[in-house]
Amino acid sequence: MERNVLILIAIPLPAFAFAYLYTNSDNMDLDIPAVPESINSFLLGLISAVILIQWVRFQKGIKKLKKTEVALENKLKGYNKLTVQRYWFLFWAGLFCAGGLLIFQNPGFTISYAIILVFISLGKPSPDRLVKLLQLKGDDKDKVMEFNVRD
Incomplete structure (x- = not known):
């Protein structure tokens, strides 16, 4: 998941x-x-709609995952799916910002991209964030926190 998210973050950035x-x-003049x-x-x-939709969908999905009594593995799969979907939304919004800025030179696209960067940085998946979002406790929390340990 981390690799996929990093790719979705990295592509719109140079654009x-x-x-x-x-x-x-x-110095540059494009036709x-x-x-x-x-x-x-x-x-x-x-x-703006894409940014709002990604946030609402992610929050609703997390709320649904918290309420279900399924195994940790299924919750992790659900979180993975929600996170990748979220970053696809942010990916497209970032590309739209790049295109809009290039064509219209409107500072609104720069502000929109800054907002996207906030969502990207605050939403980046991590074990701590996963534990907090899904409100994991006990063994489930310990298993997830082991993801932080690198060999």
């Missing part, structure tokens, strides 16, 4: 960095076609 450097540099300004607002709204 956004390029768009950001392009908008702040007078970007004119796009209706209404797309600008639509894209910012879409990004």
Whole structure:
């Protein structure tokens, strides 16, 4: 899971960095076609919706996982699925931010990407976060905390 999440984080970052450097540099000139300004607002709204949807889906999924009485392995599989889904949403939102910034040069896309980075950094999977989110106790907590131990 960690590898998949890191890949989903890493791909939009250079795209956004390029768009950001392009908008702040007078050295580069790309022939970007004119796009209706209404797309600008639509894209910012879409990004906001994707950010909100990923948060709501993740929180609902975690709440459901906490309430179920299933084995730890099944809870971990559920958490894995929710986390990867969350990062796919953030992946697409990040790419939309890069594209929007490149085309429209609107600082709203930079702010949106900063919000995405907050979700990425605060949501990164870790044993501590898993224990806290699923409210694990006893043996389940000990098993998960062993993930921190590297040989």
